[in-house]
Amino acid sequence: MHRQTHPSRRFLRLATIALCCAIGLSQPAGAIDWKLFKDSDDGALDLSDWLMSKGGFMPVPIIVTEPAVGTGLGLAAVFFHGKLIGRPNPNNPGQQLPPSMTVAAGAYTENGTWLAGGGHVGHWKQDRIRYTGFLGVMNLNIDFYAGSKPIAFNIDGGFLLQQVKFRLGKSNFFVGGKWIFFDSKATIDGLDEILPPDWPDLGFLDGFESTNSGLGVVGYYDGRDNVFTPGTGQEAELEITRYDQAIGGDFDYWYLHAKVLSFHDLHDKFALGLRLDGEAVDGDVPFYGYPFVQLRGVPAMRYQDEQVLNLEVEGRWQFWKRWSVVGFVGKGFTNSDIPRFQTDENIVTFGTGFRYLIARKFNMHVGADVARGPEDTAFYLQMGHAWAK
Numbered sequence: 001m002h003r004q005t006h007p008s009r010r011f012l013r014l015a016t017i018a019l020c021c022a023i024g025l026s027q028p029a030g031a032i033d034w035k036l037f038k039d040s041d042d043g044a045l046d047l048s049d050w051l052m053s054k055g056g057f058m059p060v061p062i063i064v065t066e067p068a069v070g071t072g073l074g075l076a077a078v079f080f081h082g083k084l085i086g087r088p089n090p091n092n093p094g095q096q097l098p099p100s101m102t103v104a105a106g107a108y109t110e111n112g113t114w115l116a117g118g119g120h121v122g123h124w125k126q127d128r129i130r131y132t133g134f135l136g137v138m139n140l141n142i143d144f145y146a147g148s149k150p151i152a153f154n155i156d157g158g159f160l161l162q163q164v165k166f167r168l169g170k171s172n173f174f175v176g177g178k179w180i181f182f183d184s185k186a187t188i189d190g191l192d193e194i195l196p197p198d199w200p201d202l203g204f205l206d207g208f209e210s211t212n213s214g215l216g217v218v219g220y221y222d223g224r225d226n227v228f229t230p231g232t233g234q235e236a237e238l239e240i241t242r243y244d245q246a247i248g249g250d251f252d253y254w255y256l257h258a259k260v261l262s263f264h265d266l267h268d269k270f271a272l273g274l275r276l277d278g279e280a281v282d283g284d285v286p287f288y289g290y291p292f293v294q295l296r297g298v299p300a301m302r303y304q305d306e307q308v309l310n311l312e313v314e315g316r317w318q319f320w321k322r323w324s325v326v327g328f329v330g331k332g333f334t335n336s337d338i339p340r341f342q343t344d345e346n347i348v349t350f351g352t353g354f355r356y357l358i359a360r361k362f363n364m365h366v367g368a369d370v371a372r373g374p375e376d377t378a379f380y381l382q383m384g385h386a387w388a389k
Contacts, residue, residue: 048361067378068299074107157184174220182212213249216241228364228384230263253283275312293332297349297373306336322357
């Protein structure tokens with residue numbers, strides 16, 4: 001859990017992953033116009049007209065596939081504001097206007113982890129202002145690693161995220177700010193029996209109560225053709241956040257995040273994606289605040305460190321009608337002088353999956369991936385691109 005935005009971002013993503021499975025639940029069967037699920041061009045199953053014609057609440061089942069917390073289920077209520085008509089973005093005619101959504105969700109997994117919360121992702125003033133806000137509570141059971149040795153712990157708390165970005169003129173550049181607040185209690189049972197005898201005393205982690213509060217500035221670029229499954233364009237972000245006691249926290253440290261995603265249509269049936277994503281911290285960092293490698297095939301918090309870098313390449317080949325196959329390979333890097341983070345693991349991942357073009361007018365794909373990491377194999381459901389956040 002390298003930062004406190006992750007649970008909230010995951011809520012939105014999980015709430016939309018199973019959208020296609022829950023369409024029929026949104027109103028009585030007799031009231032559904034089933035023609036909205038058929039594309040007028042090829043006659044295939046398609047949700048474009050449904051999304052363009054319907055606004056309002058939809059119940060959405062949540063399927064959790066994160067290996068760090070185990071499989072699980074949940075339910076979300078998603079509200080799509082207005083009609084999603086897929087019109088061109090006036091600031092970038094090659095890009096579609098993204099939708100605004102409000103979500104309330106809850107989920108429970110097989111290892112006892114649960115999450116509950118809600119928020120809003122807004123694109124206002126013809127996408128000149130982008131807002132993200134989430135509030136929630138969580139009870140997370142996950143492993144904290146001392147070297148390569150897993151130590152199970154529970155972290156119970158609440159989080160708040162507020163972020164707003166403003167477009168610079170009619171360019172693809174945005175600047176903005178964010179506030180992250182996280183109040184929690186961490187509990188580890190039998191810590192003394194778990195750690196090797198030559199390790200320093202980490203007993204302070206058991207029953208560790210803390211508040212983490214940070215203010216950040218964000219620079220952002222979005223030149224993708226769409227926000228769901230980009231085929232062309234780039235997305236880049238630079239975030240610098242200061243966590244400080246002066247703004248209500250218990251820690252004083254800096255957090256830096258930089259990423260670049262680049263998408264290329266090399267052929268009318270083949271798209272290539274490149275990802276470079278790095279994070280770093282400096283100062284008095286809580287044990288749950290360190291960055292960790294984020295690649296398909298690697299559980300959350302498995303490889304933490306003061307500096308983390310993710311490299312990933314993905315290819316998508318549309319081999320038949322709306323069906324595509326994807327292949328990907330990734331490499332994670334970590335670096336610090338903290339003894340407990342040192343590991344000789346070669347963090348390489350690879351995998352494959354499939355996609356179906358479920359909403360042609362939005363270029364929205366859904367599907368699943370199987371990924372192999374250094375230690376295990378993991379399964380993921382995907383809605384849109386796997387790198388979307």
